């Protein structure tokens with residue numbers, strides 16, 4: 001059966017307002033377009049004056065099906081604890097403390113990017129093409145689930161993105177802080193420990209935010225990774241596993 005990729009990008013006076021994408025059946029296209037138009041109009045950042053909708057047919061054979069990443073929530077109370085969670089996990093991936101700290105510092109410096117930075121974990125050099133754009137992960141959705149909510153579901157969209165990113169052989173982890181002023185939960189996702197939600201990764205009202213993908217592999221294979229992130233069609237299968245919730249102390253106990 002054919003599926004369609006539906007993408008929306010809304011802007012106002014040339015400034016980005018809202019973006020979204022889904023992979024759906026033909027009969028679902030019109031309601032998805034309707035909900036996307038509403039999203040572009042009723043966004044907190046303003047009402048879009050330019051909305052770009054792109055609809056592309058996808059061949060079923062091009063789709064890769066992957067499992068949804070497992071989720072654990074850590075009740076960190078502030079940025080200091082949030083950083084501790086990320087650094088602890090990074091060290092478990094055979095990244096030494098000094099580099100782990102640098103990676104987290106780099107994450108907190110990102111602002112106004114559209115995509116992610118890819119860092120080689122061996123030397124912390126950026127291996128994507130650089131600049132403000134970074135690498136945009138697209139063509140992913142959850143299998144057979146059509147969410148028509150008119151505002152962004154940060155958590156659901158992030159799990160789908162992280163499931164795709166972490167699935168690639170040379171990407172060992174992803175770190176993320178939302179750039180939205182009122183969204184203070186971030187995450188670190190790794191093949192080894194799944195998706196760890198980190199509360200209070202930033203304070204309400206702070207405008208920074210971004211994503212880092214951690215690359216470990218041959219330099220010659222970087223372009224293949226970028227190709228996968230930008231082009232491979234992926235549908236995520238929900239195993240409906242419950243989210244585990246850990247206090248900061250329980251997290252320390254489990255990971256030390």
Ligand code: WAQ
Nearest residue numbers: 113114115116136137154155158178179185197210211
């Ligand atoms: N591909 C790569 N990077 C992206 C993409 C993408 N498709 N979309 C956003 N980014 C980068 C870009 O630099 C943004 O500035 C940054 O990530 C943050 O994007 O469990 O909402 O859309 O509740 O603001 C985390 C959910 C939500 C945590 C993250 O990110 C949870 C979020 P935002």
Ligand code: MG
Nearest residue numbers: 178179180209
């Ligand atoms: Mg945002």
